[in-house]
Amino acid sequence: MKQFTSLSRVPQAALAALILGAVLLPSSSSPAQADQPLPSINLPIEGWTVVALKKGFLQEEYNKLGTKVNLVDPGTTQLIGAESALLDRGGLAIAQRMIYPATVHKANGIDASIVWLSTKSSEYRTPVLALKSSGLNSIADLKDKNFGSSRVACGWTSPTEIFTAAGLPLDNARERGQVRYTNISNTVATSAALLSGRIDATSTHVALPDVAALIETDEVKVIGRSPADGVYVNNAGRVAYFVMREFVDAHPQAIVAFLRAREKTDAWINANVDEAAAIIAKETRIPVAIARFGITDPSSFQYMQGEPSSQVAVDAIKTFQKWYIDHGDDILSSRHLSDDTIESFVDKRFFKGGEYSVYQD
Incomplete structure (x- = not known):
């Protein structure tokens, strides 16, 4: 057939x-x-x-x-x-x-x-990314900054653990955190928001083609990773x-x-x-x-x-x-x-x- x-x-x-x-x-x-x-x-x-x-x-x-x-x-x-x-x-x-x-x-x-x-999963799969030229070098640098990703995805589960471990929780529906959060339900739009400066950082699967292209062209850098012994790597991811x-x-x-x-x-x-x-x-x-x-x-x-x-x-x-x-x-x-x-x-x-x-x- x-x-x-x-x-x-x-x-x-x-x-x-x-x-x-x-x-x-x-x-x-x-x-x-x-x-x-x-x-x-x-x-x-x-x-x-x-x-x-x-x-x-x-x-x-x-x-x-x-x-x-x-x-x-x-x-x-x-x-x-x-x-x-x-x-x-x-x-x-x-x-x-x-x-x-x-x-x-x-x-x-x-x-x-x-x-x-x-x-x-792996700590390498869904890191926190910022533009190479941004001046942001660690999770601590994102206090009061704008973070954008997809809410019902690893772009939320991985960074939620990363920011929580750093003592800088993301905004959520219950209360204001120490990092502003924007839900963007489109991977291409998320990359565009990062490149344009509408958001300061994001988190998504590095292996996705549009994100891999940013890595390969050296436009973004990793400023935080999921704990290797954490809930994302071992369970949610x-x-x-x-x-x-x-x-x-x-x-x-x-x-x-x-x-x-x-x-x-x-x-x-x-x-x-x-x-x-x-x-x-x-x-x-x-x-x-x-x-x-x-x-x-x-x-x-x-x-x-x-x-x-x-x-x-x-x-x-x-x-x-x-x-x-x-x-x-x-x-x-x-x-x-x-x-x-x-x-x-x-x-x-x-x-x-x-x-x-x-x-x-």
């Missing part, structure tokens, strides 16, 4: 409306029998998925199910959080975010399950793949196919970095040097090992949820997940020892 890539880009206003609808409307999912026919599946365009399609790893797995693969732009670079709307409306079968925003989506009413989690519960119950083998293809592709990319970077550059329209940076830099997040233990996943959510609530998280304070909900949020069938696990016992 022929495979093809479909690139779908949605206007920002439409994405915002979709997200609002995804949050406000209750889920109508109901139990379904496993392994229902699946003629096609929409997967997110990522560095590894474009390589997997080009090299045939996705086709190898999905041809066994008679399923055609479409790669779809999840819209996250246009509007952070867009993937939740696409997931809820059926435009995307599997979404990828860090575990904190995935948990916020769950708290906002998305009936989704985590089917894969990465091992712990883990990568998660999550799926609507109705879909995963109906098509568990489609999830297994995705996870198997990911493992094969990740191994191939690590062994063939230059060829992989060339494929990613061509398919996602970024410079080869930036594609290579996204693979090899310590901040990389798309090519991590999986966390086999479902208990570690459950404990990670419980740990970071409590920590952020204790430190002014207005979202999870009002809509936090119960222990029972967290237990069911992590679909143990896809972790080690589970019925659909890709991990060897």
Whole structure:
């Protein structure tokens, strides 16, 4: 069966409306029998998925199910959080975010399950950045300055811990802190705000193409990092793949196919970095040097090992949820997940020892 890539880009206003609808409307999912026919599946365009399609790893797995693969732009670079709307409306079968925003989506009413989690994050992934020419050299220099990032993302979770550790808390919905905070839900707009001086510093994934370009051109510098033993690195900064519960119950083998293809592709990319970077550059329209940076830099997040233990996943959510609530998280304070909900949020069938696990016992 022929495979093809479909690139779908949605206007920002439409994405915002979709997200609002995804949050406000209750889920109508109901139990379904496993392994229902699946003629096609929409997967997110990522560095590894474009390589997997080009090299045939996705086709190898999905041809066994008679399923055609479409790669779809999840819209996250246009509007952070867009993937939740696409997931809820059926435009995307599997979404990828860090575990904190995935948990916020769950708290906002998305009936989704985590089917894969990465091992712990890194202090290099989401540092605090300032312009090289700014004169700002440490977190202490940001007192009463303007910090901007995406609220429901690592651009908030990582710096919240960094600033708290430095005794300079960010503004939050409850009280004024010692650093002004602006929510900017677009990675390109965040970079533009930093370059134009509208904000003094930001925090985001260094491996994202627009941010990697600022690093490679020596326009920004790191002035603070997440504690290596902290809540972000060990818990909130883990990568998660999550799926609507109705879909995963109906098509568990489609999830297994995705996870198997990911493992094969990740191994191939690590062994063939230059060829992989060339494929990613061509398919996602970024410079080869930036594609290579996204693979090899310590901040990389798309090519991590999986966390086999479902208990570690459950404990990670419980740990970071409590920590952020204790430190002014207005979202999870009002809509936090119960222990029972967290237990069911992590679909143990896809972790080690589970019925659909890709991990060897």
